[in-house]
Amino acid sequence: MARTEGRGLAQARRVSTLALALPMVCLCFTLALPVSAEGGFETGRNTSAGTISSQFQSMVYPYLDLVDFYGIGRNIINHNINHRIVAVAYNWTNGSGFGEAEASAGDLAEAVEETDEAEGLPPIHWPTPPHPVHSFGRQQGSLVPDDSVDRWIFKFKDNITEEEIRSICSSEAEGIDRSLGSDSSTESGLESNNATAVSSSSAQSCLGDCWDLSVAGNNIVFYKSSLEDVRACREILGDKLEFIEREMKSFTMDSISTESNTMEAKVESVSSRLWGLDRIDQTNLPLDRKFHLSATGKGVHLYILDTGLRYSHVDFVGRVRDGIDFIDDDWDPWDEYGHGTHITGTAAGTTYGVAKEAWIHPVRVLGDDGSGAWSGIIKGLDWIAKNHKRPAAAVLSLGGHKSWSVNRAVEGLIRAGVTVVVAAGNSHKDACTFSPASVDTAITVASTNRRDHISSFSNYGPCVDIFAPGSEILSTWNGKDYDTSTSSGTSMACPHVLGAAALHLENHPYADPAEVKGAILQAASHVQINGNDHDSPNMMLNIADLPCEDRTDCEP
Numbered sequence: 001m002a003r004t005e006g007r008g009l010a011q012a013r014r015v016s017t018l019a020l021a022l023p024m025v026c027l028c029f030t031l032a033l034p035v036s037a038e039g040g041f042e043t044g045r046n047t048s049a050g051t052i053s054s055q056f057q058s059m060v061y062p063y064l065d066l067v068d069f070y071g072i073g074r075n076i077i078n079h080n081i082n083h084r085i086v087a088v089a090y091n092w093t094n095g096s097g098f099g100e101a102e103a104s105a106g107d108l109a110e111a112v113e114e115t116d117e118a119e120g121l122p123p124i125h126w127p128t129p130p131h132p133v134h135s136f137g138r139q140q141g142s143l144v145p146d147d148s149v150d151r152w153i154f155k156f157k158d159n160i161t162e163e164e165i166r167s168i169c170s171s172e173a174e175g176i177d178r179s180l181g182s183d184s185s186t187e188s189g190l191e192s193n194n195a196t197a198v199s200s201s202s203a204q205s206c207l208g209d210c211w212d213l214s215v216a217g218n219n220i221v222f223y224k225s226s227l228e229d230v231r232a233c234r235e236i237l238g239d240k241l242e243f244i245e246r247e248m249k250s251f252t253m254d255s256i257s258t259e260s261n262t263m264e265a266k267v268e269s270v271s272s273r274l275w276g277l278d279r280i281d282q283t284n285l286p287l288d289r290k291f292h293l294s295a296t297g298k299g300v301h302l303y304i305l306d307t308g309l310r311y312s313h314v315d316f317v318g319r320v321r322d323g324i325d326f327i328d329d330d331w332d333p334w335d336e337y338g339h340g341t342h343i344t345g346t347a348a349g350t351t352y353g354v355a356k357e358a359w360i361h362p363v364r365v366l367g368d369d370g371s372g373a374w375s376g377i378i379k380g381l382d383w384i385a386k387n388h389k390r391p392a393a394a395v396l397s398l399g400g401h402k403s404w405s406v407n408r409a410v411e412g413l414i415r416a417g418v419t420v421v422v423a424a425g426n427s428h429k430d431a432c433t434f435s436p437a438s439v440d441t442a443i444t445v446a447s448t449n450r451r452d453h454i455s456s457f458s459n460y461g462p463c464v465d466i467f468a469p470g471s472e473i474l475s476t477w478n479g480k481d482y483d484t485s486t487s488s489g490t491s492m493a494c495p496h497v498l499g500a501a502a503l504h505l506e507n508h509p510y511a512d513p514a515e516v517k518g519a520i521l522q523a524a525s526h527v528q529i530n531g532n533d534h535d536s537p538n539m540m541l542n543i544a545d546l547p548c549e550d551r552t553d554c555e556p
Helices: 010-031 052-064 162-168 227-237 273-277 339-348 374-387 402-415 488-508 513-523
Strands: 079-081 083-087 087-089 098-101 111-116 124-128 153-156 210-213 220-224 243-246 249-252 259-261 302-308 361-366 369-373 392-396 398-401 420-421 443-448 466-469 473-476 485-487
Touching: 052 374, 083 443, 124 227, 124 473, 153 227, 153 374, 153 402, 153 443, 243 420, 249 374, 273 466, 302 339, 302 374, 339 473, 339 485, 339 488, 369 374, 374 392, 374 402, 392 488, 398 420, 402 420, 420 466, 420 513, 443 488, 466 488, 488 513
Parallel strands: 087 098, 124 243, 302 361, 302 392, 392 420, 420 443, 443 466
Antiparallel strands: 111 124, 153 220, 153 243, 210 220, 249 369, 249 398, 259 485, 473 485
């Protein structure tokens, strides 16, 4: 993840001049942009995603590190310096002139949700986003793994056994692609088939490769084939399949880090910068610069599905337990990106965290660029479901376009007894259109800034359960064992709630996920979240009102 360093005194002296000049330059250039018939400025990609032309971006980006226009000319041009992307749009519908259409660095471009349905056959689901798109950290990239549209997820019906699924995917000889067969091929049932033909009549063929059977026990197979061949597979296996879905990628739900700090001796306490912890132990503003807590998460196991962890960091010493790496397929989930280390610090760091004594289990499902295929995320969820220690909670500070498969896997982990906290997303859109934010039984978290205003990047809507601090959050970083960084995103809001779950589970170790979610929502402060006009609940995380056991040392 790119991180901006301090620019020095020379640049600082130019801020006052630029603060006056740049808004007028941006406005004049904005007025010259061509307007599309739909009412948005014409852009290099989908106008509704709130981005602008690459020429405008290249002109403005160099100045964004120097001047923060938040709150200045907000109806003309709006950006969040943490995201370093400017967006402008003309709103023809409400007659308000220039309206806000901000895109974050983590913005996912608009996707068309397509479902191929045929009578008596399982549906085939895939979103078709623009290609390529802006990924996180302003990197260009595809939303499909390995730039391939030929990776699919086959979800078999619950009555199909793992043995039967493995038999369907078996191959006749080593080196031959494993292909899906039909139990109508022989009188005795299933047989091994090669990649040339599967049905005895050769009238239909299901060609492709069952490239991963690691979660076949959950009735899921990861498959490689063209859409045409997938449709043929559906014809052959229709009565066995629940649905087929194109595999895509998920991404971290953070912005570019605004700064990083390397401490040579010890982590300093800067209470004014730890505003997130300060906010979640009181009902209303102003902040009192104190963090009161009645528990520490001791004995609770937190599973962090993310980019891994710098487990040698001083904030985690002695508390990191078993984890796994589904990116490199080994047992060393080291964080080369920083995101996983940052959210772990907020959830369970001794200095920057909510649950300062919780056990930490890193599960690496996102790579060095902050993205990962749905298959890896599903495998991570499955691993936790089979191997977790109780009491347990998990966090997914990641997201992508809505996925039936990912949502099912999250629901399965919750049924296994693990409380799951998920990020609402950073696209400033309805969270119900994203995964895993749309999982009803998870705790979906949106983001606020230190003024109790919904963060400009945060998703919203009825799928949001609660708000938590997510703008400019200081936490641990992956550079060195004392490093810290400030980042923004619903990724940063999420671990505050994970920490709260750990506090509750310490005092109520046998609580099931529904009870944990209910306790957190019951304890939440009912406050006005400014800018929250999209049917999201006005509920702010408040650990001070979490219920306690009958113990003298547990008083809210």
